[in-house]
Each structure stands twice: as structure tokens, then as C-alpha cells.
Amino acid sequence: MVEIRLENLRKTFGEVVATDEVNMVLKEGELSTLLGPSGCGKTTLLRLIAGFYEPDRGTIYFDDRDVTGVPPHKRNTGMCFQNYALWPHMSVSDNVAYGLKLKRVKGMKYTKTAIERRVRNALELVRMGDLGGRHIHQLSGGQQQRVALARALAIEPDVLLLDEPLSNLDAKLRIEMREEIIRIQKEMDITTVYVTHDQHEALSISDRVAVMDLGYVQQFDAPREIYSDPQTIFVADFIGQCTFLDGVVHSTGESITVKLPDGQTISGRTTIDGYPYQEGEPVKCAIRPEDLNLERRDSSDNEITGTVTRTIYVGSGLEVYFEVGGIAAQSLLDPELKIKQGDTINLFAPESEVMVLPIGGVEALRKVPGHPMATSKPPSMASNV
């Protein structure tokens, strides 16, 4: 088992900054996800770990070993590629045995029987035990995915790297394979990095999720923290739904009071420990749809008044879209409610569920004492909203 430590990584392609200021520790045996929209730098980061790219700056450690300049074939990582990358001129078994045939343990090659046994074990692990003799083109997409996984695992890698492994599978197979990956990962107790753009997938399989945007790791936390304590507006917006109300900080203290453009005030809490809010600073108040209630539960609850623009019945609830001072907002209410377009609606948000987020994204995090972003000074300031 290996702990992966990424220190101040930066990778550019020509003028384009693919990823920058990455500081992460991926703990032993953990499954960490790199999550973000396309072009956010997640695959670049994975390929940096695999060694297919050299970083412009920064260091990659596997435990205490600096692997930054080490070529891919000497890193002992097992990677599953998005399109599986199985070799069409080899059988399933030969694909899985390939890495073992190259591998030497204490200067000795594996014996033929040892290789056969390990190939069989790897294929059984992914429930493909009977299909070793098949050719790649005789396999379905799901089966190919399993073989790719078996091939990556057979060499007993220190690190398992998965690049959008489920993106080419249909919905049902995707869930099935997702559960398989979790099972195998826990069984083998292997440090795993998983790349996806699917937030649902990320939340459901990860020990920790790194949400990325514009090349920056916006937040690296357990799924629960990512959802309940987003560190940037991007994270709050990308994971789940949110209503964002613009305002300026009115007062700080136990809770933070924000003045909206129409003069109303809303009070909420900070999700960033130690962020120095300044009076008059522009911020956004983020509220999850399920945190807006029809009745007041506490005297400190914020009251929000709006006009209903649309309702959608989704079975377990009623999605109510409404407008507050020109801003589109949404809530998730009791499906039995009779609310229609044009109604005026009064909703209540507990102080503890209103998240006051500074604008400026990761740049704002530099103001937090002790935060990794505060200590690493970029050579060029990236704009990041």
C-alpha cells in the first residue's frame, strides 16, 4: 500500500494551463476521485501520476519515493483507460499476463505456472474466469472493462488508476461495475485514483473527492463535506443544486449577515474555517432546495419571499421554481402541496443551512491562514471565479 503525495504540481500544454498548484495527499488504501467538467485538468492529473506527463513544476511522491522523473514503466501503477486499451492481437489471458511476464520480483521472473495462476486469479476477481481464451473482439463492452481491470490488477500495482472507467457502459451495467470496483478496491485494499465527470458516481464510490475546475483542485474532502461545506461557489454549484443570492456582508460574528440588493438581510454560516469576512465584501448565499421550508421552525430562520414560475412533480417531491428579486431560485417541497405558477410563496431557511461563500473561488482561499492555497504562491495569478 502506498500513500500518494502531490506537491505544488503544475502542468501546461503550450499556453494552456492544464492544472496548477495541486497539493494533495491520497491516503493508503483510499479511493479518491478526481471530479470535474471536461477540461478541468482531472485526466491530466491522473496521467501525471501515471507518468505519461512530466510536470512543469512540483513533486510526486509514492510514500517517500520521489517518482517525478520516473518513466511510466517503472512506477508500478495499474491503469484502466477510458476505452479499455486492450491489445487486439492478444487473447484475454495474454492481455492479463503481459505485465506479469515483464515483471521481476527480486531479479527473478515469474515462472510460467505462477503467471497462469495469477492470471486465473485476476480473471476470477473480475468474474471473467471462464473467458481467458477469448479474443478481445469477442467481448462485450462490460466484459472488456472487466478484462482491463484484471490486467491492471494482475501486476499487483502500488496504485490503481481509473480513467472514466464506466463512461462507455450503459446505465445498468454502470451501476453493476461501480459496485464491482468498490468491492475489489476494498478487497485488495489498494490506493486508487478514479477520474469521472459524474458527480453521482463520485459521491457514491469515493472515500474522498477532489472537485476540480480550471485546473485547480477546488476542494478535496469526503463526499459529505463536499456537499455540506463547499469551499467555493463552483463546488456548491457542481455538486447538487443550489440557489445563489448575491449580497454584501453586513455583519460578522456567530453568524454572518448578508444584505441583499433589495435591502432584505439573510444570515447564514461560513463553510470555510478561518476565512476573514470583511464588512461590505460581496458574497453569495447558497441554499440547497431541500433546506427551504414552508413554515418557520426557529425564530432565527430567514424568510424568503418569491413568485412561483414553475412547478415539477417528481414523485418523491415537488420542485418549485420561483423568483426572488430577479434571481431564479428553487426548492424541494412536499409533493402533496397545491402550488401553482404565479403564486406568492413564503419560504424559511434555517441560518445553519445558508452557506455564505466568498466570490473569487480558489483565489479567496488564499486569504485563509494555513490553507494550502495560502502558502503556495503561483508564478502567474490565474483568474478563477
Place this chain on the structure above:
Amino acid sequence: MDDHSFHGLEEQAENLGATGTGLFRSVTFPLAMPGVQAGAILTFILSIEDLGTPIVFQDHQSATKTLAYQVFVNVATQAGAIDPKGPAIGLMLLVFALVGFLAIRKYSALRSYESGTKGGQWNPRVRRISNKATLLLYAILIPTLFFALIPQISVIILSFAGIWSSENILPDTWTLSNYDVLWAYPNVTQSIRLTLIYGAIATVIIVLLGASAAYLIARRDIPGKTALDMLVTSPIALPGIVIATGYFTLFYNTPLFLPGHPAFLIIMSYTVRKFPFTVRAAYAGLVSTPVILEEASQNMGASKNKTFYKITLPLIGVSVLAGSLLSYVYSVSEVSTSLLLGSVGNEEAPMTYWTYEVLNSTGIYGGPNNAACLGVLMMALQMAVITVTNRILGTRSSAITGI
């Protein structure tokens, strides 16, 4: 553009309401245009540099008024003392060919319709036509085909002809004895052997250099990549007779080209001229092989070199083999440099040179009937190799043979 992506585009056009000739005119033909144009310019270059035809018909004055023939007579007459007219005319030929080549390259590059179409379209799109149309098609195709095959048919008949009185369409008597020239005439026998050896040596050099060049162009980011790409494809546009003239001017009477010993330069000229076929084949193979297959190998612990031998080469091997077979067959049948360089040392001259010698000779093994036998041998060799290549490659071959 490969067949598969083509179909999707055609289907899209049909889906939008295009049919028949409209479809052909608006989608199919424009998409095929770069290929058609490249084919046209190559035909043009191959025609102006053709030496075999004018030389066979040299008794007719009009045949001697071609640039290629003029270069030949001015360079090959007195070996060693080149008439400057030869290289000068060769330069003209080169200018014509290069202007055409560069023009079409620039034009095609602007219209290279790369497409992202993927997967699921492995069945070539064929449309059934009505019986009447089929009949009409055959009525046109069969005479055309026959017309195109007349030279081949004639050569075969000629090679088996005994006595042939001029008023008859077919020979009066048939014989196999014409073929004696192949083994009874030592110079010819020697030239057949040498031709196969020259071709083989050239092909080995071509495969080693061609596969490496293709790999560099397709897989590595090196400075001067565009120039290299240009350099390896340009021999297509270099008239062979120009190459041979250049060799004469530069190397004659040097250790590379001792008087009477053209073997080395014959091999070099084959290598240079037929190099592009293998490069194109290897390049096509590499382009259709995803890089991640190589990355997966490195990830499994194989170094770059090991990956090349265990993954890349097996995957592109078929393409390289097909390309090298073509390079070989085109080397063996090469005419213009063979004739020019062979003329200074006919002991080392290849088969095409001796076909010409036999044709013009008046000895026991001389004349058109014996020359036809050499022609049949060459045709058989070509047919065999091209059939094998097509077998290996299937529908991909046209993309590689190119011309």
C-alpha cells in the same frame, strides 16, 4: 478518408433528402475530390517521366520527342561524357513534376476531410442497381476493360507465338521455345537473379528506414517534422530519370559508381523511389492504432522500446508487410533508372534493362517474342505480389497503394 466514415456522411445526406446523382454530386464527389486530384497529378507525373514506352517505339519519330527520351539519349549514349543537354532537360522535367506535386499537396491539405466517425459501420455500403442498368454498365465496362488489357493480352500471345504471318489476327503456330531466353541466355538469367536481389536489398533498407520515419512522424514530436513528412513523400513526384541523371552527374567515376558497376546506385535509386509506399503503409497503420494501446503497455512495465516490439510492431506489422511487398514489386519493375544506370554496366543491369536489350537484339535470343517472355515473367510477379497484398490487407489496400 476511409470508406466507413464516408457512409455515415452519405447516409446523413440521404436523410436530408439527397438522392442518386444529386447525392453523388453534392456529397460523394466533393469528398472524394482530394483523392481524385491526387490521382490525376500522379498520373500526369508518371506519364511525363515514362521512359519505357518511348524507348520501345523509338523508331517512330514522335516517340523520340518526349522529354524522358531526350534525357535518356543525351545521358546514356556515351557513358562518362554526359551531354549537358540531358541534365538540362531533366531539370525541366523535375520542375514540371514538382510544380504539379506541390500544387496538389497544398490543395489537398486544405481539403483533407478528416472525420471523427467511429465504430459500428463495418459493412461497406452497396446499392443494388436494376437489371437494365447492370446490362448497360457491363456493355461499357467490358470493352473498356478489354481495351485496357490489350497490351497485356498481346504480350502473352506474343510470348507463345511461333510463326505469325501478318494477315492473321492470331499466330499460325504456337511454341514454348521463346521462353528459352530466360535460362539459355546467361545475361538474361543473371539479370533476373540480380533484379530479385536488388529489389530485396532495397526493400530491407526501405522497411527499416520507412517504419522508423513513419513512427517519428506519427508518434514523436520532433522539430522539422513537417519537413520530414514532405521529404519522405516527395520521391513520388521525382521522375526516375531525373534521379538517374543526378546520380550520373554526381557520382560517375567515384567509388560509389565505378565505370561498369552501377549495382550500388541501382539499389539506392530503387530505395529512394519506392520508399514512400512503405512509409505510407506504416503511417496508415500507426494512425489507426490508438496511442493508448502503447501507453497501456508502458503502464504494465514495458519500456518504450519493448512496447514498440511487443505492441506497436505486431499491430502495424501487416501494414508494413503489405507496403514492403508493394515497394518490392515496384522496385523490380522499375524502368527509367534501371535503363539509364544499366546502360553503363550491362553485366550488372536489371531485368527491365535486358528486356529492352533483348527487344533490340538480332541474335538467336532477340526480338519481340523473347522480350515478351520477360514481360510475362514480370507481369506474373506483379500479379502474385499484388494478390498477396490484397489478401493481407483486404479493403485497406487501396488506401496504401495510393496510386
